Amino acid sequence: MPNAYGFTRYGGPEMQQFLDLPKPVPGPDELLVEVYAAGVNPVDWKVRAGMHRAFLHLEMPAVLGREVAGVVEQLGEGVDGFTAGDPVFGTSARGCGGYARFALLTAGQTAPKPAAVSFTDAAVLPVAVGTAYDGVGQLGLAAGETLLILGIGGGVGSAAAQIARDAGIRVIGTAAAAKREFVESLGATAIDYDSGAFDEQLKTILPNGVDAIFDLVGGEALNSVSPVISPGCRVLTVADPETAARFGARPLSRTSSTKTLTELARRVAEGRLDPQVRSVFRFEEAEAALREVESGHPWGKVVLDMRSSPGH
């Protein structure tokens, strides 16, 4: 019976398939977790396409997925602070393995899941929401300053908007016109990149430029906002370091620690942060879930609910 979803060779979506694999064995500083929910991210298809193979060496078949929430099944050597049966969430050990009934997590990148946070919300905190938290923090904006987020309608962008707003920062974001209401619901002002009035909106909304840009798209999307980039503007990118280098951008440095994850879960439990899980797919629909993300235009976050898997 299939218990994982992955790929047997690097390539396009046609390389993806359901797999029947032995239960993984946790190594030192790893936890084996029964997966209840798995986050779906752009990094998953990028890994499948071989874009990370220079620094991520995978044995085939490889299981997709970089983040999960579930219940601890077994502890690896040297793991403290967790017990079998604990609800947890965290980052997949060894760079992948989340779309599965059982997955390994890195202990230092795992945190207890508060009862007030659902498994589907917790599953998306390590990658997209964690990236948003690190990004907004590293831009170092003060309350009252203005942040422009390129690609505000996806997983990282929708979380970054809320984290920045929570810190008193004014947030503007670029998104497709269809997402205007969604962007406004995050407490941000929307600029439509596909309505034909982009330059005019940019000038009207940001006549004095911006204090910082968080770039989640790169390429032409970044070039198109050059009129509001003044010499003092801080630019941070997770999408396109090459284009962003022209604007003096810094790459993001990820923390991914238990401490960061605990802080994010606390904010979700307090109602200060909504991870915006907009699409929940059953395990059997893993192909459609990743297709939605690979389209490049998902709304908020996409999650696989593994509790629907056969035998769960």
Ligand SMILES: NC(=O)c1ccc[n+]([C@@H]2O[C@H](COP(=O)([O-])OP(=O)(O)OC[C@H]3O[C@@H](n4cnc5c(N)ncnc54)[C@H](OP(=O)(O)O)[C@@H]3O)[C@@H](O)[C@H]2O)c1
């Ligand atoms: N380095 C890291 O640690 C790290 C971590 C997380 C993510 N990332 C990268 O960061 C990027 C964003 O990640 P994500 O998880 O937020 O992706 P996502 O959930 O797939 O969202 C991407 C968003 O970009 C928007 N978009 C596409 N073309 C656009 C354009 N021309 N202008 C404005 N918005 C546009 C889409 O919304 P519309 O419908 O509005 O087009 C979509 O919602 C990806 O490249 C990902 O690989 C890097």
